[in-house]
Structures are given as C-alpha cells and as structure tokens.
Amino acid sequence: MNEDLWAPHERGRATLFAALVMGAMLWPLRQHLRPAERRVDGFPLSYYPMFSKRRRQHANVVYAVGILADDSRRRLRHSVLGSGGLNQVRHQLYRVAITEDHPQQYADALAPRLAAHPSCADLVRVEIVRGEFDLDTCLLNHQVEGTETVLATADIPRDPAAPAAPGVDESAQRTPA
Amino acid sequence: MSSVRRAVSAPAARLGLVRALVGGYTLVYLARRRKMLRKVVRTDPAMFEPVGPVRALRRPVPPPVADALNDATLVTTALFALGAGHRLIGPLHSALLSWTLSYRNSWSMIFHSDNALVVHTLVLGASRAADAVSADALLARRPQPAAHPRYHWPLRLMNASSTAVYLLSGVSKVARADGWSWVRGDSLRRQIAIDGVRKEVFGSHASPTAYALYRHKALFTLFAAGSLILELGAPLSLLGRRFGRLWAVSWFGMHWGIRVIMGIKFRYQMSGVAFAAWFDVERLLELARRTR
Numbered sequence: 001m002n003e004d005l006w007a008p009h010e011r012g013r014a015t016l017f018a019a020l021v022m023g024a025m026l027w028p029l030r031q032h033l034r035p036a037e038r039r040v041d042g043f044p045l046s047y048y049p050m051f052s053k054r055r056r057q058h059a060n061v062v063y064a065v066g067i068l069a070d071d072s073r074r075r076l077r078h079s080v081l082g083s084g085g086l087n088q089v090r091h092q093l094y095r096v097a098i099t100e101d102h103p104q105q106y107a108d109a110l111a112p113r114l115a116a117h118p119s120c121a122d123l124v125r126v127e128i129v130r131g132e133f134d135l136d137t138c139l140l141n142h143q144v145e146g147t148e149t150v151l152a153t154a155d156i157p158r159d160p161a162a163p164a165a166p167g168v169d170e171s172a173q174r175t176p177a
Numbered sequence: 178m179s180s181v182r183r184a185v186s187a188p189a190a191r192l193g194l195v196r197a198l199v200g201g202y203t204l205v206y207l208a209r210r211r212k213m214l215r216k217v218v219r220t221d222p223a224m225f226e227p228v229g230p231v232r233a234l235r236r237p238v239p240p241p242v243a244d245a246l247n248d249a250t251l252v253t254t255a256l257f258a259l260g261a262g263h264r265l266i267g268p269l270h271s272a273l274l275s276w277t278l279s280y281r282n283s284w285s286m287i288f289h290s291d292n293a294l295v296v297h298t299l300v301l302g303a304s305r306a307a308d309a310v311s312a313d314a315l316l317a318r319r320p321q322p323a324a325h326p327r328y329h330w331p332l333r334l335m336n337a338s339s340t341a342v343y344l345l346s347g348v349s350k351v352a353r354a355d356g357w358s359w360v361r362g363d364s365l366r367r368q369i370a371i372d373g374v375r376k377e378v379f380g381s382h383a384s385p386t387a388y389a390l391y392r393h394k395a396l397f398t399l400f401a402a403g404s405l406i407l408e409l410g411a412p413l414s415l416l417g418r419r420f421g422r423l424w425a426v427s428w429f430g431m432h433w434g435i436r437v438i439m440g441i442k443f444r445y446q447m448s449g450v451a452f453a454a455w456f457d458v459e460r461l462l463e464l465a466r467r468t469r
Binding site: 032083084088139 | 213216217220224228229275278279281282284285286287288289291292295296299300303304326327330333334337338341342345346348349350352353354355359363364367368370371373374375376377378379380381383387388391392
C-alpha cells in the first residue's frame with residue numbers, strides 16, 4: 001500500500017469521529033438555554049456551572065465542628081469526615097444537611113466514627129453548623145470567622161461497648177467511609 | 178509532498194509520543210489514587226449520583242467489582258502508554274478510563290479537571306497512535322511511517338477539544354444573568370475568597386497568595402479580563418500553529434496561576450501533557466538520540 005494514501009473509508013471515519021467528538025463537547029452549551037434550576041452538569045461533558053454562579057460578599061458554608069470537654073471548639077478536617085478530598089466531602093455534607101434536610105442523620109452517623117478516630121479522642125460532641133461569612137472581612141483580616149447556626153448535634157460515644165448510631169454500618173454509612 | 182499536504186500531515190512519532198505522555202501521566206495519576214478510589218467506591222450508596230456512562234447504573238456496583246475495574250484501568254493504562262496491542266487496548270483503555278473517572282465523579286462531586294484527559298484519551302485510543310514510539314512498532318520491526326494526515330487529525334482534534342473546554346468555561350462566565358459583569362473581576366475575587374474560606378473551615382489552608390492579593394481589586398479585573406480573552410478567544414488558537422502554541426503556553430501559565438492563587442491543582446494541565454499535542458514533541462526523541 002502506498003503510505004501516502006488513506007486506507008478505504010479511513011478519512012471518512014476520521015471526519016465523522018471528529019464531528020461527533022466536537023459535537024458532544026459543545027452539546028452542554030444547551031444547558032444555558034434552560035432555567036437555572038433545571039440545568040444538569042455531567043462528566044466528561046460539562047457546561048462548567050461553577051463559573052455561572054453569582055458570588056456575593058456573604059457566603060454560607062456547612063461544615064462540622066468538634067466540641068471538647070471544656071466547651072472549646074475545633075473545625076473538623078475533611079479527611080476525618082470522609083474520603084475523596086475536601087470538595088467531595090463538602091458537597092456530600094451539603095447534600096445531606098441542606099438539600100435533603102437531614103443534618104441530624106449526618107451528625108448521628110459521624111459521631112461513632114469520630115469515636116474511633118485517633119485525632120478526635122479529645123472530642124465529646126460533634127455539631128453540624130452553617131457558617132455565614134463576610135468574605136471581605138475574612139480575607140482582609142486573614143481570619144476566617146463567621147456566624148454559626150447549629151443544624152444538628154450528636155454526642156460522641158466514648159464507651160467502647162457503645163453501639164454505633166442506628167442504621168449505620170461500616171460498609172454503608174451516611175457519611176463517606 | 179505538496180505544501181498543503183505537508184501542512185496537514187504529522188510524523189507518526191509525534192502522535193506516538195503524545196500517546197506515551199498522556200498514558201504515562203494517567204498511569205501516575207491513577208496509581209497514586211488507587212487507595213483513595215478504593216475508599217470512594219465504598220461511600221454510602223445514598224451519595225451515588227451517576228454521571229457520564231455510569232448513568233447506566235441505578236445503584237453502585239459492589240465495591241470488589243469497582244476495585245477490579247479500577248485495577249483493569251491501571252493495566253490498560255500501562256499498555257496504552259507502552260503502545261502495546263493498541264488496536265484493542267486503545268479503545269478498551271479509553272472506555273475503562275471514561276468509566277473509572279466517571280465512577281469516581283459519581284459521588285455528589287464532579288471534578289472537571291479530568292474532562293480533557295478523558296477526551297484526549299478517547300481520541301488517541303481511536304487513532305493510529307501506536308504506529309511509532311510503541312511496543313507495537315518495536316515488535317513489528319517496521320520502518321517509521323512517513324508523515325501523514327492520519328497522524329495529524331488526532332492531534333488537531335485533541336487541540337480542538339481543549340479549545341472547547343476553555344470556550345465552554347468562558348461562555349459559562351458571560352451567560353449569567355449579569356452577563357459580562359464577570360469581566361470586572363468581582364466574581365473571580367469572591368470565588369477565590371469563598372474557596373479559601375471553605376478550605377479553612379474544612380481544616381485545610383487558603384493560599385497565602387489569596388490573602389495577599391485580595392485587597393488589590395484592579396488585579397482581579399486584569400485576571401478576569403485575561404482569562405476571558407483566553408477562553409472566549411480559544412477557537413482562534415486553531416487558526417495557526419504559532420498562534421495555537423502561544424495560546425497553549427498562556428493556558429499553561431493560567432493553570433499555574435490558579436494553583437498559586439487558589440491552591441487548586443489542574444494536574445493534567447499543569448504537567449504540560451495536556452498541551453503536548455500543540456508542539457513538535459518528537460524533537461525530544463531526536464534530542465535524546467543526539468545526547469546519547
């Protein structure tokens with residue numbers, strides 16, 4: 001075969017494939033024609049919704065706080081709450097606590113797991129809170145402090161014989177493993 | 178060979194080396210995340226929100242099956258990088274990678290940084306990307322094929338798909354209700370701020386650069402305008418090779434800028450591999466040969 005030549009149908013197949021790939025890549029643009037609440041993101045085809053969100057000076061974040069015996073408070077690291085990285089844990093917590101409105105379920109499932117976590121040995125209670133932050137104040141003062149509203153609270157069982165929260169088992173927890 | 182034909186041709190080694198680079202990157206990326214993936218697939222099934230091809234599932238597959246698929250992806254990644262059995266491995270690897278990364282993104286959070294990698298792999302898997310710089314070529318002991326358009330279109334398509342990613346990001350910014358106001362930089366500045374606050378409340382740390390730059394509003398107008406030009410003007414990068422390379426270098430710089438200011442790592446882009454298709458990477462092979 002002359003190396004300079006295309007194989008039969010090779011060029012046609014390449015053209016079709018390229019058109020399909022580019023069509024698929026641009027297909028998510030149609031999401032912008034839908035009302036915001038009906039837009040659906042996907043993978044690997046996305047319309048990159050994080051850039052369409054309106055960002056205001058005040059922002060709410062839902063997170064978990066550990067309470068010590070002396071009532072002092074410590075924000076819990078994402079890796080203690082679940083796997084998959086900070087953003088995945090944050091999304092999952094938001095989904096359970098806000099979208100599904102079950103913050104207590106999250107706290108109840110989290111508490112026994114914190115009991116088993118070495119870095120949380122000093123905690124007596126866990127709270128799921130919604131913090132409201134003034135972004136300018138936080139960033140300009142280099143201090144991330146906001147107004148917290150407690151959405152749910154759960155005591156951390158310290159008795160080794162204490163059972164895990166109802167409905168929670170190691171393989172299917174309401175918080176990520 | 179006519180000048181037009183030359184302009185739409187590429188050496189097989191260029192496409193082969195791009196395949197090896199993308200495969201090599203994927204291998205390191207997945208191997209370093211093997212443990213994490215094993216944990217992610219054991220997340221509460223209630224968190225399952227399938228995306229991409231995984232939407233075919235109503236509920237997660239049993240964790241051992243997910244583990245096996247992850248490991249199979251690692252194996253095909255290695256073979257893909259080596260260019261072994263490419264006619265079979267190429268499409269199989271792109272299917273498995275799409276599945277594995279979609280499955281990883283099916284737990285209530287989509288990581289958009291992997292989009293380009295999946296599409297690039299799909300293109301490489303469907304093309305003759307192992308005619309050179311591959312185990313297949315080595316075993317066949319055939320001479321290196323002449324430059325041909327069949328080695329050029331996959332590279333162009335990879336570049337076009339990268340361009341689409343940036344274009345879509347740019348459109349998303351200006352398609353909001355307040356439209357072009359994104360260019361003022363307030364949204365970008367606040368996006369960086371909220372990202373920093375989230376990091377702090379989840380026990381990580383906001384980038385020191387975010388704190389340092391936050392007071393300089395004009396700088397964010399500059400960043401926002403610059404990124405919008407690079408994103409909405411992305412299709413222009415396909416007009417000429419030099420222009421394309423300039424764009425690719427600018428995107429590369431933009432991702433490193435995001436890393437410094439927001440602490441967000443777009444690993445594929447920051448590694449430079451995402452932009453390899455814009456360059457005559459086969460020259461690296463000649464350079465290596467000469468220095469040997």
